[in-house]
Amino acid sequence: MSVPDYMQCAEDHQTLLVVVQPVGIVPEESFFKIYKRISTVSQINVRDSQRVLYIRYRHHYPPENNEWGDFQTHRKVVGLITITDCSSAKDWPQTFEKFHIQKEIYGSTLYDSRLFVFGLQGDIAEQSRTDVAFYPSYDECENVEKRIEDFIESLFIVLESKRLDRATDKSGDKIPLLCVPFEKKDFVGLDTDSRHYKKRCQGRMRKHVGDLCLQAGMLQDSLVHYHMAVELLRSVNDFLWLGAALEGLCSASVIYHYPGGTGGKIGPRRAQGSSLPAEAGNRHRPGAQEVLIDPGALTSNGINADTSTEIGRAKNCLSPEDIIDKYKEAISYYSKYKNAGVIELEACVKAVRVLAIQKRSMEASEFLQNAVYINLRQLSEEEKIQRYSILSELYERIGFHRKSAFFKRVAAMQCVAPSITEPGWRACYKLLLETLPGYSLSLDPKDFSKGTHRGWAAVQMRLLHELVYASRRMGNPALSVRHLSFLLQTMLDFLSDQEKKDVTQSLENYTSKCPGTMEFITLPDGLKLPPVPFTKLPIVRSVKLLNLPVSLRPQKMKSLLGQNMSTKSPFIYSPIIAHNRGEERSKKIDFQWVQGDVCEVQLMVYNPMPFELRVENMGLLTTGVEFESLPAALSLPAESGLYPVTLVGVPQSAGQITINGYHTSVFGVYSDCLLDKLPGIKTSGCTVEVIPALPRLQISTSLPRSAHTLQPSSGDEITTNVSVQLYNGETQQLIIKLENIGTEPLEKLEVTSKMVNTKGKLFGDFLSWNLEDTLSQFPLKPGKIATFTVNIKVKLDFSCQENLLQDLSDDGISVTGLPLSSPFRQVIKPRVENKPINPPETTKVGDFGNLKTLDAILNFKYSGGPGHVDGYYRNLSLGLHVEVEPSVFFTRVNTLPATSTRQCHLLLDVFNATEHELTISAKNNEDLILHAAECQRMAIQVDKFSFESYPDSPGERAQFTNLKQLEEERQQAKGLEINSKLDILWKIPSLKREGEASVEGVLNQLVLEHLQLAPLQWDVSVEGKLCDCDIIADCKVGDPVQLEVKLTNLSKHNVGPFALTVIPYQDYQNGVHNYELDDAITFVGSNTFYIDTVKPTENSVCIGALLFLYTGDFYLNIKFHEDNSSRELPLSWFCLPSVHIRAVEPVTQTNL
Amino acid sequence: MAVCIAVIAKENYPLYIKSTPTENELKFHYTVHTSLDVVDEKISAMGKALVDQRELYLGLLYPTEDYKVYGYVTNSKVKFVMVVDSSNTALRDNEIRSMFRKLHNSYTDVICNPFYNPGDQIQSRAFDNMVTSMMVQVC
Secondary structure (H helix, E strand, C coil), rough: CCCCCCCCHHHHEEEEEEEEEEEEECCHHHHHHHHHHHCCCCCEEECCCCCEEEEEEEECCHHHHHHHHCCCCCHHHHEEEEEECCHHHHHHHHHHHHHHHHHHCCCCCCEEEEEECCCCCCCCCCCCCCEEEEECCCCCCCCHHHHHHHHHHHHHHHHHHHHHHHHHHHHCCCCCCCCCCCHHHHCCCCCCCCCHHHHHHHHHHHHHHHHHHHHHHCCHHHHHHHHHHHHHHHHHCCCCHHHHHHHHHHHHHHHHHHCCCHHHHHHHHHHHHCCCHHHHHHHHHHHHHHHHHCCCHHHHHHHCCCCCCCHHHHHHHHCCCHHHHHHHHHHHHHCCCCHHHHHHHHHHHHHHHHHHHCCCCHHHHHHHHHHCCCCCCCCCCCHHHHHHHHHHHHHHHHHCCHHHHHHHHHHHCCCCCCCCCCCHHHHHHHHHHHHHHHHHCCCCCCHCCCCCCCCCCCHHHHHHHHHHHHHHCCCCHHHHHHHHHHHHHHCHHHCCHHHHHHHHHHHHHHHHCCEECCEEEEEECCECCCCCCEECCCEEEEEEEECCCHHHHHEECCCCCCCHHHCCCCCCHHHHHHHHHHHHHHHHEEEEEEECCEEEEEEEECCCCCCCEEEEEEEEEEEEEEEEEECCCEEEECCCCCCEEEEEEEEEECEEEEEEEEEECCCCCCEEEEEEHCCCCHHHHHHHEECCCCEEEEEEEECCEEECCCCCCCCCCCCEEEEEEECCEEEEECCCCCCCCCCCEECEEEEEEEEECCCEECCCEEEEEEEHHCCCCCEECCCCCCEEEEECCCCEEEEHHHHHHHHHHHHHHHHCCCCCCCHHHHHHHHHHCCCCHHHHHCCCHHHHHHHCCCEEEEEEEEEEEHHHHHCCCEEEEEEEEEEECCCCCEEEEEEECCCCCCCCEEEEEEECCCCCCCEECCCCCCCCEEECCHHHHEEEEEECCCCCCCCCCHHHHHHHCCHHHHHHHHHHHHHHHHHHHHHCCCEEECCEEEECCCCCCCCHHHHHHHEEECCEEEEEEEEEEEEECCCEEECCCEEEEEEEEEEEECEEEEECCCCEEEEEEECCCCCEECCCCCCCCEEECCCCCECCCECCEEEEEEEEEEEEECCEEEEEEEEEECCCCCCCCCCCHCCCCEEEEECCCCCCCCCC | EEEEEEEEEECCCCCEEECCHHHHHHHHHHHHHHHHHHHHHHHHCCCCCCCCCCCCEEEEEECCCEEEEEECCCCCEEEEEEEECCCCCCCHHHHHHEEEEEEEHHHHHHHCCCCCCCCCCCCHHHHHHHHHHHHHCCC
């Protein structure tokens, strides 16, 4: 006996072995179909008793094993079922002959046999024979099961008779010696009459009867017999059989203790049995009890004559612990015989199965360890594989997964051992796959993405390498690519640099034939290999969705309803909402993308490989909106640090878009890496809204672009910067070309401007434009150009005041940022610096040429297309940088009263700060030519201003806080008004440039007051003729001259009453005024005028008369009575023109 | 004299493994790996015993033809496995115990290093030297 049956288990001892074999040519498929049906009949309840017969079917059984049938009866083939295919009657005899030959093989042990003939019809098929059954075809054989049951019953009858026969034998005749094949020669010439020999015969026979009882379903009896056999055999030191008896005892006990079986669910036979384990268990126990209870059984078969009926089953049956001890003992006896190796091995296996059920893994492992060392003869490769596989399976059963995996792997390696001519790579691969759990390796990369790698990397890597190799040899490159990618992905940290190189090298070799995909690979046995995305090649550290460039950023038009707020919640603030919003924010991004525009996502990646990593076809994976990803290829240097990669794409429709991940192609393996499965990735939200398409505007200007970039204030970003150099006061046109470079029509355009540095004073509109002309060209079709003109007018301060110097010295100090620890120097420094600055400031031209810059931003808000419908617009900013060079300065300003009270002279000291000759002109004045750095005074006669719109109201002074501001505003407005009257223009003929000059900044309070027209307007008329400074009223001596004083109140308040006195005098033109004119002039009536209260905007007139007695030039000084004049009002309001009257002779016109 | 000494983390992956015949390192990997079955089994059996009375030394895990494998488990379930040449009969249980104790002390020193993260590969030179000395030293 040399072929071990590794599948054996303890309960096989109670089975009857039936061999089912095909004879002649039977299609394998058909044979197994019938075999399967036969196999279902594995348990038979024998007719009238509750005993159960168990049948073990085999389709292959080595006859030499059959020879051990006496030793353990379950090894004996007792039944033979032959299946044959016989299509014609003439083949029949031949077929039948074959059946007989087949019977011969197991002939010595067979109790009965059957022949199932398929396909034969006709006379022969009609005959009814017990040992032959005819079926027309493999499909029409309904009563096969019935036949088998009958057959088994016939087997039972033989078995029962044998059992009874053997059991009763011993009483009289000589008991034959049962022996195993290798013993036969040992007993030659032995004294058969010795007590020793007899005992041996008895013991062996007793054991044999025990086997038969067990097979016949009489468990209790068998236990008794085994006990007796053990005693008998122990006394004669018949160790082999003693072992067998002990094992029998163990088997019977196991059957009793574990009715569910120890074999587990392995093999088709077991699977059948286990389908009704509960039922089997129920049947079993009553069967065992019955033996004791049934008195008929006890008396009739005579067995119990020898066995003590008092021995309870509990006593006969071994306890679970004893079973193991007895197994150990039995195995130790077996091990004394080299030829019984198979028996020993099988006993070990059985014991392990029992221990597995008892969950005593440690002891089981000892048995297994022993089994490993049992040396059978030279095993064939196939047997080796089988042996390792079964060891693996047994280790698995006792929970030693690693050991199990180890043996399975050994088995796998055995499949492809070099000695095998046709290596079974498929089998090897299959076995290797089975070892995966033992090495705690799953082929799903997801299991590895969680945290750090856990597992025995060295052995796992080895296994993966073997899987790769096996799958390659199997001729499945897709599989090897998958395994290799898995190896690279999960074991990257454990691979040495050289290994990394080797693995990638081979991966590239494989993928050149079969690129790696993202599809599941389904193996023939149903195992699915999930795709392996290379999330570590390269490693992505952060993903950031980028906003569109500022010029393309969509902005929401502010709706009046503020719908965003109102729809969300009725509350302005609620902590709950705030919390939710925070959560939302983490997912959602507060900017939008625009349909049809290129949108960017920035990844920070790094290459963990020691060589350059080429990543091809890297693009974004998205859900939501249709997205056209524009893949990129990149090459990362070896062991690179964090490396920014920008992936781009174009959303094709509006809605929500979520960036789920990215796809790459590395070493020919395509991977889809999903972000939520990447560990340690930083992302600031991946969902962004895509709004409908908007037009795109490109602007180009007539001015050169400037390198000067504006300091972005309040997050503004400037798309284009242009710069221009202008003289102070100059005006320039800026022509802006607006081109729609998008795909949507441009429908709306709004232009706003903003000054960036408001430090310097600026007068007048810096930028002005007329949008109407441009808008008339709208809507602007894609590709069309519109023009837009902006006037740039620089009017900075023309004064040469301290603030200019201040600016300079300010800078000086800020540059000398000295440490505080040396206060002495800090004090000194400004003084030192001031010195050189101050003198040239006044003398040298260059320092007046202190350039001022003006920065402004022109904002173009535009919209159109579907985005406009949704209320979005875009903002394009044009940065304008103007360098202002000084043109002229008004170094001093003064006023001189003009002859008329309504007019005055403005004196301006004009300084030419340019390096060119400059002409300056003002209203009514002729051009003044100024050479470079020349200063000249110019006088401009101006009418006084009334400043009606900003009347000085004493009531408002109460608002002290606003006072200064108010004053400034007022002054500005006044300046503006004055300036508009002045019209000062300068011109540089050599450069052909011209501009205005403004006095706005120059004017101070004093000057303004002088220029202001009093709100009380006094008009003095002589003889109905309005008198003013230069006008000489003529009158005749002797005639009364009517003098009319008219007060027009232009202020907001009531004024008056006033008392006025007219004082005439004569001016001798030498500084002497003669007021003693009582004899020259008399008043007709009073020389005092009374004016009543005058309401605002009304006037009051009082009329008096004068009589000149002599000719001459007289002046009238109209004075207020001090007590009458209101103190509240400024003095300048009571400025009446002096009246010049020339009295002449009535007839002769001769001067005095 | 040990031929292979391994420190295995609680989660059953190697923190440290060193074997003398370096050319067949993988064999020892397999030996130690499979011995973990027995270690697990022994620990689970021990789990019933009171924690403070637990014996850290697990004894002989299993003998193979050429080697004997001994095990030791710390209270934090870090395992030490030592593979000893079977031919070396001079090595008694007590010596094995003392070797394990030494190993444990050295391991404790490694853990005490504030720059060592529990669960990382042991790269301590002191530990390495100690292991090497145990492998060379003939008891």
